[in-house]
Amino acid sequence: KGMEAVVHEGWGKPYEEGETPDESVLPAGWKEGLPSTGGGWAKQSVIIRSAFLLDGELKEQYRAQPGDFTTTWISRQDVGHFIAERLVNEWKTFGGNIVTVGN
DSSP states (O other): OHHHHHHHHHHTOOOSTTOSOOTTTSOTTGGGGSOSSSSOTTTTOOEEEEOEEEOOOOOOOOEEEETOOOOOEEEHHHHHHIIIIIITTTHHHHTTSEEEEEO
8 A cells, every 4th residue: 555655646646535554664754755746746657456366368358447446356468458458548547547457
């Protein structure tokens, strides 16, 4: 969750209320070390949160949704397919979000 909090700051979006990691994950004053653009310096990024990764075949049958944390597993090949075929072509849907990919 530490990296997600940093990326949310870069997007200029609030992180999950009350979920910002404590000092065992992010040191006190961590925001002071970030670019001073007032947020929004990472708007052209995506966090891909894959489910449990398997060494399975490419099936091209998976869910990819911002904010959907209910997936269970996915093959590494399908994650690659998502990045190469869907993320690039559907940037308006996925850009600037945490996207969960899985079945």
